[in-house]
Amino acid sequence: MNVYLVIDMEGIGGVTHGSMIRTGHVEWRERGTRLMTAEANAAIEGAFQGGATSVIVKDGHDSGQNIRREDLDSRAELITGNSVTVGLMPGMDSTFDKLFLMGFHAKMGTRFGQFDHTISTATISNLSINDIVVGEIGLYGIYAGFYDVSVALTTGDGPAVEESQELFGDHQGVAVKQGLGRFAVRTFNPDKILTDITQGAKKAMNVGAPPMKVESPVSISIDFLRSAEADMAEMVPGSVRTSARNVQYTHSDPDIAFQGLQAMVSLAGVAASRWASGLYKSGDAVV
Ligand SMILES: [Zn+2]
Numbered sequence: 502m503n504v505y506l507v508i509d510m511e512g513i514g515g516v517t518h519g520s521m522i523r524t525g526h527v528e529w530r531e532r533g534t535r536l537m538t539a540e541a542n543a544a545i546e547g548a549f550q551g552g553a554t555s556v557i558v559k560d561g562h563d564s565g566q567n568i569r570r571e572d573l574d575s576r577a578e579l580i581t582g583n584s585v586t587v588g589l590m591p592g593m594d595s596t597f598d599k600l601f602l603m604g605f606h607a608k609m610g611t612r613f614g615q616f617d618h619t620i621s622t623a624t625i626s627n628l629s630i631n632d633i634v635v636g637e638i639g640l641y642g643i644y645a646g647f648y649d650v651s652v653a654l655t656t657g658d659g660p661a662v663e664e665s666q667e668l669f670g671d672h673q674g675v676a677v678k679q680g681l682g683r684f685a686v687r688t689f690n691p692d693k694i695l696t697d698i699t700q701g702a703k704k705a706m707n708v709g710a711p712p713m714k715v716e717s718p719v720s721i722s723i724d725f726l727r728s729a730e731a732d733m734a735e736m737v738p739g740s741v742r743t744s745a746r747n748v749q750y751t752h753s754d755p756d757i758a759f760q761g762l763q764a765m766v767s768l769a770g771v772a773a774s775r776w777a778s779g780l781y782k783s784g785d786a787v788v
Contacts, residue, residue, distance in 0.1 A: 502552055502553050502554055502598040502599065502706060503553070503554065503555045503556075503557075503596055503597045503598050503599075504548045504553045504555065504556045504557070504597070504598065504599045504600075504601060504653075504706075505557055505559070505590065505592075505593060505597045505599070505600050505601070505645065505650065506541065506544060506545070506548075506556055506557065506558045506559065506577075506600075506601040506603060507559045507561045507590065507600070507601070507602055507603070507641050508537060508540070508541050508558060508559070508560060508561055508562070508567075508568070508603040508604045509561045509562045509602075509603070509604040509605050509606065509637065509657075510522045510533060510537055510562035510563070510567055510604050511562070511604065511605070511606035511615065511616040511657075512603075512604045512605040512606045512615075512616075512656065512657025512658050512661050512677070512678075513533070513536050513537045513540055513603075513604040513677065514536065514540065514677030514678055514688055514689060514691060514694040515532075515536045515677075515678075515688050515691055515694075516532075516533055516536060516537075516604075516688075517686055517688055518684075519616075519684075521533035521536075522562065522563070522616070524563050524564055524566060524567075529567075533567070534567050534568070534569050535569065535572075537562075537567050537568060537604060538568050538569045538572045538573055539695060540603060540604060540656065540677070540694070540695065540698055541558055541568060541573060541574075541577075541603065542572075542573065542574045543694075543695040543696075543698040543699045543702070544601055544603060544654065544656070544698050544699070544701075544702040545558070545573075545574040545576060545577045545702075546574065546699050546702070547698065547699035547700060547701065547702025547703040547704075547705075547706075548599075548601070548702045548703070548705075548706060549576060550699070550702075550703045551702065551703035551704065551705065551706030551707060552706050552707070553599075553706060555578075556574075556576065556577040556578070557577065557578045557579075557580065557592065558573065558577050558578065558579050558580065559580040559590060559591070560579065560580065560581045560582075561604075561637075561641075562604070563583075564582070564583045565580075565581045565582045565583055565587075566581060568581070580592070588759075588760075588763075589640065589641065589644055589759055589763070590641065590644055590645065593644065593645060593648055593650070594648050595648045595649050595650070597645070597648065597650045598650065599650065599651065599653040599654070599705060599706065599709070600641065600642065600645040600650050600651065600652050600653060601652075601653060601654040601655075601656075601702065601705070602638055602641055602642065602652060602654070602655045602656070602657075602665060603654070603655075603656045603657070603698075604656060604657060605637060605638050605655065605656070605657035605661040605665070606618065606636075606637070606657060606658060606661050607636060607638075607657075607658065607660040607661045607663075607664050607680075608628075608634070608635065608636020608637070608638070608639070608664060609622070609625060609626060609627065609628075609636065610626070610627070611636075611660050611664070612660075613659070613660055613679070613680045613681065613682065614658065614660040614661065614680050614683070615658050615678065615680030615681075615682075615683065615684075615685070615686045616680075616683065616684075617636075617660070617680075617683060618636075619635075619636045619637060620637060620640075620766055621766065621769075621770060621773070623726070623770070623773040623776075623777070624725055624726055624730045624766065624769040624770060624772070624773045625723060625724070625725060625726065625766070625769070626724045626725065626726050626746075627723070627724035628640075628721070628722070628723050628724075629721070629722045630643055630715060630719065630720070630721055630722075631715050631716065631719065631720050632720075632722075633668075633715070635668070636664060638655065638657075638661060638664055638665045638668065639664075639668055640759075640762075642665070642668060642669050642713055643713055643715050644755070644759060645712065646712040646713040646714055646715060647715070647755040647756075648712075649712045650712055651669070651672070651709055651710055651711055651712040651713070652665060652669040652672055652709075652710070652713070653672050653673060653705035653706070653708075653709040654672065654673045654674070654675070654701055654702050654705040655669075655672065655673070655674045655675075656674070656675045656676075656677055656698055656701070657676070657677065658676060658677065658678050658679060658680045658686065659676040659678070659679040659680065660680060661676075662674040662675070662676045668713070669710055669713050670710030670711070670713075671709075671710055672705065672708075672709040672710050673701040673702070673704050673705040673708070673709065674701070675694070675697045675698050675701045676689070677689055677694045677697075677698075715755075717753045717754075717755065718751050718752060718753045718758075719751065719752060719753075719754075719755045719758035719759075720749060720750075720751040720758075721749065721750050721751070721758055721759075721761065721762045721765075722743075722747060722748075722749045723747065723748055723749070723762075723765060723766075723769075724746055724747050725746045725747075725748070725769055726746070727746065727772070727776070728745040728746055729772040729775070729776065730746075730769035730772045730773060731745065731746050731747065731748050731769075732772065733768040733769050733771055733772045734748040734765035734766075734768050734769045735748050736768055737750060737761055737764045737765050737768065739751075739752070739761065740761065740765060748765060750762065750765060
């Protein structure tokens with residue numbers, strides 16, 4: 502059995518504040534990456550105990566440079582790099598049997614979700630696929646469903662695990678902490694977290710819900726925070742601007758629909774950086 506494991510960083514146990522997930526920060530380098538790699542190893546161990554024959558780990562946070570390769574269980578392969586350039590799930594196909602979603606946070610607008618957001622706090626307020634409101638958990642799980650791969654294990658903070666259970670049905674879930682607000686969290690016993698993850702991953706190899714199937718055509722709808730981001734996203738050929746802040750992209754091929762999503766999000770990010778750098782404050786047109 503082949504396992505595809507996507508791991509984010511906000512929902513790793515012991516990750517308690519923003520500097521621990523900020524690429525390059527000393528807190529990220531010395532603490533965040535270590536905690537994240539340990540959770541990945543706990544799941545890899547469980548997967549092999551449960552009968553996995555291969556595990557591929559996709560480093561899914563920020564620029565994808567978080568997992569410490571030299572400390573990662575050598576039975577697993579690793580995919581690193583930014584999702585914008587390598588795609589959401591490189592190599593995903595129907596040869597995989599199980600998807601593990603680890604270290605996840607809840608979607609934008611979730612009460613008690615630590616670091617709740619959908620792709621980018623700076624640009625997106627709401628995202629849906631065929632009218633199903635999703636966060637990143639939903640994006641990965643639905644994409645895997647196109648290849649008949651089911652979500653078998655979800656780890657993250659409590660609201661993230663609940664979000665995944667609601668969307669994908671009953672499967673192994675391990676809550677490693679509980680958000681008290683967006684920037685406050687109660688984090689659980691670090692040793693128990695790792696044991697629970699190993700046990701959950703082992704069980705996940707033999708039980709779980711069926712793959713989630715979303716019908717074609719695949720329609721992705723994004724409400725951006727500002728009209729400036731929608732102005733940029735609308736430049737993707739084939740997209741439809743439905744209101745000041747909403748842009749939609751629909752395609753019968755799920756891969757192309759997801760490429761449209763990534764293109765819209767990347768362009769919207771350009772608008773957000775212009776806000777951040779103060780370029781729009783001058784009132785000048787920026788080309
Ligand atoms: Zn992340």
